[in-house]
Amino acid sequence: MARRKQGAGNYNHKMILEEPTQGDASASGAVTDTWAEVAEMWCSLHPIRGREYWARQQVQADTTHVMETWWRNDVTIDTTMRFRSGSRLFYIESFIDVDEGRRKLEFMVREKP
Secondary structure: OOOOOOOHHHOOEEEEEEEEEEEEEOOOOOEEEEEEEEEEEEEEEEEOOHHHHHHHHOOOOOOOEEEEEEOOOOOOOOOOOEEEEOOEEEEEEEEEEHHHOOOEEEEEEEEEO
């Protein structure tokens, strides 16, 4: 798989990183989950396609996009979180520290309507 070259200009998608929080109980007693904003981040966003899609299907069956952003020391990220951009929701499947240099993070995400 070829790696996409990234520069600051490619981080052109404003994303809101959100974490799940337990909401209030309704009149019926059911608890609804809500989402709290953690951070605003600029990211690159690329749909997985062609050969790359099939190669990634072997690892993550639901991954639909690859997202990359700058490393943030002030944010702790885990796979229970999601990114929101307008009405689009991207759930984190996995992520890595690119080159283990604490400069960039790459996410495998699943878009869900």
